Amino acid sequence: MSAPKNIRNFCIIAHIDHGKSTLADRFIEKAMIISERDYKDQILDSMDIERERGITIKSQAVTIPYKSKDGTDYTLNLVDTPGHVDFAYEVSRAISSCEGALLLIDASQGVEAQTLANLYMALEYDLEIIPVINKIDLPSADIPMVKHQIDNELGLDSGMVSLVSAKTGDGVAELFDAIVEFIPPPEGDKKEPLRALIFDSHYDAYRGVIVHIRVFEGELKAGDTIKLWSSGAAYKVEEAGVFRVVLDKTDKLSAGDVGYFIAGIKTISDIRVGDTVTNAAKPCNEALDGFREVKPVVFSSIYPVDSNDYNELLNSMEKLKLNDASLVYEKDASVALGFGFRCGFLGLLHLEVVQERLEREFGLSIVLTAPSVAYKIEMNTGEKVVIDNPSEYPDPVKIESTEEPFIRAEIICPQEYIGPIINLCLEKRGVQTSLNYLDEKRVELIYEMPLADVLFEFYDRLKSVSRGYASFDYEMIDYRATNLVKLEILINGDKVDALSQLVFRDSATARARLACRKLKEEIPRHQFKIALQGSIGSQIIARETISALRKDVTAKCYGGDISRKRKLLEKQKEGKKRMKMVGNVELPQKAFLSVLKTED
Secondary structure: OOOHHHEEEEEEEEOOOOOHHHHHHHHHHHHOOOOHHHOOOOOOOOOHHHHHHOOOOOOEEEEEEEEOOOOOEEEEEEEEOOOOHHHHHHHHHHHHOOOEEEEEEEOOOEOOHHHHHHHHHHHHOOOEEEEEEEOOOOOOOOHHHHHHHHHHOOOOOHHHOEEOEOOOOEOHHHHHHHHHHHOOOOOOOOOOOOEEEEEEEEEEOOOEEEEEEEEEEOEEEOOOEEEEOOOOOEEEOOEEEEEEOEEEEOOEEEOOOEEEEEOOOOOHHHOOOOOEEEEOOOOOOOOOOOOOOOOOOEEEEEEEOOHHHHHHHHHHHHHHHHHOOOOEEEEEEEOOOEEEEEEEEOOHHHHHHHHHHHHHHOOOOEEEOOOEOOEEEEEOOOOEEEEOOHHHOOOHHHEEEEEEEEEEEEEEEEHHHHHHHHHHHHHOOOEEEEEEEOOOOEEEEEEEEEHHHHHOOHHHHHHHHOOOOOEEEEEEEEEEEEOEEEEEEEEOOEEOHHHOEEEEHHHHHHHHHHHHHHHHHHOOOOOOOEEEEEEEOOEEEEEEEEOOOOOOOOOOOOOOOHHHHHHHHHHHHHHHHHHHHHOOOOOOHHHHHHHHOOOO
16 A cells, blocks of 8 residues: 555546546546456446436445656545435535545536535535546537636636546546645544544445445554444454455555455444444544434335235345445335335435336336425424324324425526526425526526425426526425425225325415326226316315216117117116226326326
């Protein structure tokens, strides 16, 4: 291992889709730490979904050897970060394990919402920041415009800017030199008691949990007994090493190093991102700052389409939890859909990723209920409860007040799209707190709005009204009073619990009409008439009717008295009435999914 003065720990931060993973690929390629035969694009992205969507979901690390022009050997530890707002806590832990950051900016799109959010986070941790303009090979690249934004909006020195094309590799060699020159070496004494930060972990079926750490003080080697600060659990280290795309075993990890250790830990939930690792025999005095429990903000229930697949879903959830410690779930049951799980997610992207992984990696057909958020309810008795499931909603008579979570949304867009975006935010009950012109073309809008309304197609509609030019970032702020009601969907007078939703009263009618309309399109016609209704308590607020399939029972009745036909029609009417009482309405999976999707 290199001496601390020759180590550089850095991360790449940027708005989603600005080329972080591609730049990491170029670093690995230039360092030649992997053979050409094993090389593939997005090499640090281990999941197929990450490759297909072009996003990073789990942060990865890699140790890159580099020889400078003067012949000095350096060790560069790169921590790749997720770009999406759902994974902001993982980004903060990755940032806190570094001394410097490459702030990547797209040469054609310029500074966007998450560029700012991630920059502020990096400044909070006092990181040395190198601005990097990526995608300079694009025909639409406007380097002077981006340099102007770096000076004016970010307050950084555009003279320090590195120009690169992560796709072609232009400027990457010069960027290596800039990292060595501008990013400070790590501080920390290897003679002090061990203090290391957990910034990630993953599960290996044979060896248990592999813990990703940054060592700030002291040393860690095989045979040491370590203690986890938050839980107090102690484990014996079996192996320690660094990441060279694959795990590379070393004698020890010292102050300043980024690497991993294996200690026979069987449950990934014991390892918490942001926790401090210390030596059990000689512990440090205090934990590293910034650790917090990651709390889910979006909730949804998952059910198997075929109720016989429940045990398979249970096994799949347990396996998925091994590689995704932020997934929270508990057993749930529905009259319409049978047994399933109530799950908590970090955000809508996290929900989509979990759904896709269950369908792909485990081959399951699943149904998800409408996403919901956690509401705080105060009862008449003074008792306070938190609910995220419509089935737990108490009797409205017993409720004193309800509160819902609010977010601060930051939207950056070209000025010509301000009108439609303001209309969209007002429709979602947003309150504007600030409107700033960043330059002559772009505007920053700050809104405070309820998280529940952002869950429903807000992001898609934002991209639609701005033709893809608006960027969006948000953070949770607090809980505020709301007028909450439970919207129930009735099919032939029977409540379908899986379609119930907790909604703001003023938008309940529109949501109910939409749900009934979607169900009418998806439910096949039966031999009897089907009433689809939306209700709040006993009040019906929306209705659609699926007309019955008609069979012409009088077709074979030739001539004779009219009473013959009437008799047959009366007989049919009685049969339909009886069928309506005993007949079941078949709800296809598509009907559930259609209600969960909002406007096309």
